[in-house]
Amino acid sequence: MSYVVFAFVLWAIGFAINLQLAGGPAQRSAAARLAIPLIFGATLLAMWELLVRGLEVPTVILPPPSQIGATFAANTSILWGDFVQTILKGALSGYLMGCAAAVLVALLVDRYDYLRRGLLPLGNFMAALPIVGTAPILVMWFGFGWQSKAAVVVLMVFFPMLVNTVAGLSDTSAMQRDLMRTYAASWPQTLLKLRLPAALPFIFNGLKICSTLALIGAIVAEFFGSPTQGLGFRISTSIGQLNLGMVWSAIVVSALAGTAFYGLVALLERRATFWHASQRK
Amino acid sequence: MTDATVATQGAMRRWPRWLSLPPVLAMVLALIAIWYVAAVPMNVHEVLTRAERAGIAVSPDSAVLRRDMSALALVARNPGTLGESWSLDRPRLPAPHQVLVELYDSTIVEEVTGRRGIVRTGSLSNRSLVYHGWVTLNATFVGFLIGTALGVVLAVGIVHSRVMDLSVMPWAIVSQTIPIVALAPMIIVVLYSIGIQGLLPKAVISAYLSFFPVVVGMVKGLRSPGAMQMDLMRTYNAPASTVLWKLRLPASVPYLFASLKIGIAASLVGAIVGELPVQQGGLGARMLAGSYYGQTAQIWAALILAAALAALLVWAVGWLERRTLARMGMAA
Structure with a gap:
């Protein structure tokens, strides 16, 4: 019981510190903006640990963070293998193929107005569909290996990426296009010098959305069949063994991978579109 | 995603609504056509196995050899025996009409005439x-x-x-x-x-x-x-x-x-x-x-x-x- 009391005391302390920070003179500083969410997260973790211990929750329902950390540390080589199988082979290859294909199709769509009028409504429609549902079919076609996961990812990222890129390519003003015409610029020149740079913020928006979708696609596709490796496989088999520490470790891996993936794309965006209004400080 | 979606929808509103329909229909028809064409190479192994059992000459004539060949090569070598591509029982890729028939069977037919359908039992069939x-x-x-x-x-x-x-x-x-x-x-x-x-x-x-x-x-x-x-x-x-x-x-x-x-x-x-x-x-x-x-x-x-x-x-x-x-x- 003392654990539970202590948990709430800790909560109050964390909240008080945050209240001070948010209301104090340093509230606009970068350090406070970083510290406040970190304190909040740490308080949540500590409360989780204390409440699980204090209320004696069975570890098959919710293991405490310390146990998850221990499982994680003890199984780094297995988890690394899962990471390579799911993230690097399945998600990343599918992500690259799907996004590249979508950008190429977007260029075609942009060139031919008929295609735009035909494909764009379809693309908007497809982007809202539960495409994860194609996973069982694609696993049947491409086998249990990473190829089927990459195929699911390609399908999942294609339409959001297409819609975003097409929107980006049409995001130039008539003045800008007229200027290119007065230079007698050809279509490829206009594309390279004006429209692709102007489309970059939209393309990166699509890339960011798709980074999450790619991981979801790769993990869910593994529920339908996989080799004896991979995060989705690890999650579904460890649940069968009621090894919740391992399940949570796999989730930690996918969370870290997802955040890192997104962060990497955001970093690239900052380097590539430093001129855009949204990147200015 | 929303901003981009809104932007493209805004761009499309330049045409009256009915004018945007023919291109969409054309694309849908093209997709269905691609689907039918793709069903042939996707199902070719199964089709040839069935043709061989029915006594029709198939080249190459051993299932092991065929398994290692690409689907397109098999289609090219057996143009006359592909009749069942769109009507297999358990195809790798069912043809669109097969999916529609399945959809119709597992909704309307199952509920109206099925043993557990809503017409017979008054509650939805758990197979539909x-x-x-x-x-x-x-x-x-x-x-x-x-x-x-x-x-x-x-x-x-x-x-x-x-x-x-x-x-x-x-x-x-x-x-x-x-x-x-x-x-x-x-x-x-x-x-x-x-x-x-x-x-x-x-x-x-x-x-x-x-x-x-x-x-x-x-x-x-x-x-x-x-x-x-x-x-x-x-x-x-x-x-x-x-x-x-x-x-x-x-x-x-x-x-x-x-x-x-x-x-x-x-x-x-x-x-x-x-x-x-x-x-x-x-x-x-x-x-x-x-x-x-x-x-x-x-x-x-x-x-x-x-x-x-x-x-x-x-x-x-x-x-x-x-x-x-x-x-x-x-x-x-």
């Missing part, structure tokens, strides 16, 4: 897609309502409390980069082990997926009133609750609907994924069963029904949006 679609739809709705309600409440909290804004909002954004669906089987099993089963576990996953678009959209929407409008409320000496009810909430309605459209599609995905671990009905369970037993037409039929449901739900939210905004005088 209508039943499974209904199960999924229920979970989607419950999850969507929970997720939306929680999202709106959290957004109101974030807008009114600086501590919450600074501490919760970064985590809400980080959590969007995490493949949340990976949690689905665990949530189901954990809730099952503490005695909660049936609709609620799936709804929890739906709620989880529809929650964050609503939070992000609503925070944006609740902050959308300009400085002038906020100043006006101050000159009235309006308390925070009045500002919320009379200014912030009405101003956030367009943002809310934009989020709801994403949220309801996400809810459906959540419900379908949530049905994978427990085989107790629903479109997700139907897909998994189809993949276990090689019933490809059944998977495709479930997939098409899921697509139709998604389209219907998004359209319904869009319809509600147009009606609401028109009545509020905010129609675009």
